[in-house]
Amino acid sequence: MCRTLSAFPTTCLERAKEFKTRLGIFLHKSELGSDTGNMVKFEPGSKHSKESRNFSEDVLGWRESFDLLLSSKNGVAAFHAFLKTEFSEENLEFWLACEEFKKIRSAAKLTSRAQRIFEEFVRREAPKEVNIDHETRELTRTNLQATTATCFDVAQGKTRTLMEKDSYPRFLKSPAYQDLAAQASTALAAPCSCSPAEPLHT
Template identity: 85%
Template sequence: MCRTLAAFPTTCLERAKEFKTRLGIFLHKSELGFDSGSIGKFEWGSKHSKESRSFSEDVLGWRESFDLLLSSKNGVAAFHAFLKTEFSEENLEFWLACEEFKKIRSATKLASKAHRIFDEFICSEAPKEVNIDHETRELTRTNLQAATASCFDVAQGKTRTLMEKDSYPRFLKSPAYQDLAAQALASSTSASSSSPAEPSHT
């Protein structure tokens, strides 16, 4: 995008406005049923924008690798919205819960949180039961007897692999992402072609 708001040409501002509108549509269409409370919202702009990749670069980066998608707050939000259309959002929610779980430093909190995650995502008939094999489920149950930050690692890894091999390719092919990526590409191309030339210093 353009470097500073003051330097935005009218076309760049219009494109930014259109892009933001499309993001809203992507997240808030009723059929997506996006839960902004649990995952977060798309962030348009940032007070650290000079240090971070532009939004269009962020969107285009999601198709480069699953790691880049998961490392982007906006990418996670978009992927979650997509998974809700396939009724498989529990996989991502479990993965995110595990990431937060690893940050806990208190042994007491670690144990109680581990049981909550297990009851919500792992045990049979859990409200958000993830698709893992019986062996992994029992291994995780055993790990809970002496909960550590790594007790969900195997289950989390298998869930991540399932998303990467199955849901992620469909997300990239979805009309919502294809449209978003096209806008990002157009925005990125427009910004680079309309950026004012640097003054020469003689």
Template identity: 80%
Template structure:
């Protein structure tokens, strides 16, 4: 697992640089215009930021893990960071559980429950999350009569793992620190500018 830039393998360092570059471009474009295109999967997040500016959003991610998870921009940034550590399956599982809870069809619920279990929970699953044996067995038992809460224990443990382990490293990462510095400077600049400057026509 990649912990610091000094110990990053080349491929991991490249991913970290890509993350930093993409988010830097995202910040720049979101401040200039919400109509600017061509920033891949981050573009939709900009258009959904209605109550807070992107700069305020970025600075808020360090306030709490809940704040980060409730921010579309934050989730996208955190996912990009987790990819540099090869642990994105934890967040993907958490997000899959959130979507799972919205299903109302019993047939679809059962089908989706087995799909999530096979992808994230069973031993040697393609995106196996780090949970204990008891939680894995409990989740397997819950699938016999799938409900919207059958993944609650596993989701909770995965969330705690991210909050205690990955989240602090995300906040200390050069990519986030640089982005936060840019956001802070942008926010300060905006608050110091006059709301109505004289026209020079």
């Protein structure tokens, strides 16, 4: 017998659709620029119970550690959507750009991409200037004189620490994530085993 929140629809299929819709609403504004690699997109589980369960576990995993959040495509998309509400999405976009930068194998591409990242995120009054200290900014500028895959490591690390200590706790306390986590917990605690004709019990 299904046990779920009274606000959920009256069939298991409708409940799953409602859960997916709410997650989609939370994430629909999450669109990252081309410099972060492929656009991060919301990837909810399908109607199949195993995939839905995996997605619920993914959602709950975001609160276990910042590493788990960053390793989840949906987690990154959700966190980015939250940061946009605080007008601080540049920190995550810079971190993602650095992750993609490290994968480049061509020396020529490495140099050109490094300059683009510096101009967009690191230099003073950059369009998406990240919050780093003057010493780190100048160190990064110096590193670009002999570009390597690690030239942004210090700046990326400080930006990550800032997000983990500042934005991440607020994300976990946000009403949007709290609602997501509550629904994910319900889905895991009370997996649907009823037929659409059966009524739900709260």
